[in-house]
Amino acid sequence: KAGVTQTPRYLIKTRGQQVTLSCSPISGHRSVSWYQQTPGQGLQFLFEYFSETQRNKGNFPGRFSGRQFSNSRSEMNVSTLELGDSALYLCASSLGFSMGTEAFFGQGTRLTVV
Amino acid sequence: AQTVTQSQPEMSVQEAETVTLSCTYDTSENNYYLFWYKQPPSRQMILVIRQEAYKQQNATENRFSVNFQKAAKSFSLKISDSQLGDTAMYFCAFPQGTNAGGTSYGKLTFGQGTILTVHP
Numbered sequence: 001k002a003g004v005t006q007t008p009r010y011l012i013k014t015r016g017q018q019v020t021l022s023c024s025p026i027s028g029h030r031s032v033s034w035y036q037q038t039p040g041q042g043l044q045f046l047f048e049y050f051s052e053t054q055r056n057k058g059n060f061p062g063r064f065s066g067r068q069f070s071n072s073r074s075e076m077n078v079s080t081l082e083l084g085d086s087a088l089y090l091c092a093s094s095l096g097f098s099m100g101t102e103a104f105f106g107q108g109t110r111l112t113v114v
Numbered sequence: 115a116q117t118v119t120q121s122q123p124e125m126s127v128q129e130a131e132t133v134t135l136s137c138t139y140d141t142s143e144n145n146y147y148l149f150w151y152k153q154p155p156s157r158q159m160i161l162v163i164r165q166e167a168y169k170q171q172n173a174t175e176n177r178f179s180v181n182f183q184k185a186a187k188s189f190s191l192k193i194s195d196s197q198l199g200d201t202a203m204y205f206c207a208f209p210q211g212t213n214a215g216g217t218s219y220g221k222l223t224f225g226q227g228t229i230l231t232v233h234p
Binding site: 031032033035042043045048049050055056058088090092094096098099100101102103105106107108 | 145146147149151156157158159160161164166205209210211219220221222223224225226227
């Protein structure tokens with residue numbers, strides 16, 4: 001069974017540009033969540049999508065957006081990049097139905113903004 | 115809102131010894147789960163162990179066990195017979211439910227993490 005796949009693994013962007021990150025969940029998983037990981041702020045929740053609907057959103061500016069497709073694949077987009085957006089972005093997928101369900105994580109996308 | 119606190123930024127242990135990582139949390143929920151996740155240097159986060167609040171028995175997975183104190187809102191992870199492969203960052207996490215057009219539990223609130231180094 002294939003795991004959670006995130007592409008690309010590494011990205012370097014310039015301030016002011018926009019970026020799109022992709023996440024392919026485990027087959028059959030309908031919940032996809034995104035997290036930002038930085039040394040200073042730790043792991044922060046960005047948003048959760050379930051069956052193409054955004055179910056929950058973290059405390060991030062509107063420059064951060066996402067979507068989920070009918071095949072459960074998800075993308076997140078960051079517009080007008082700032083230096084502070086440099087981080088490891090993690091995607092997690094799960095069945096999502098029960099609170100004890102395990103979330104499976106991808107290896108992340110390392111975004112560097114210069 | 116739920117909060118999760120890990121007060122030990124770094125810990126180290128000798129191979130084959132036992133180490134305990136601490137986690138405290140705050141919630142007004144009565145039934146919930148708690149997780150410990152491990153993030154090795156390769157970065158991929160994996161689930162180590164989970165505990166349901168309603169279960170009085172502490173969860174155990176091979177060398178990993180928890181000490182769950184519901185009244186004290188404490189959830190510590192004990193690693194026995196530590197191995198070099200246990201070197202990683204460990205996160206305590208709390209899944210939160212959302213009732214927006216159906217219930218899902220895709221949001222995890224994480225603690226700050228504890229870097230564990232196992233020395234030979």
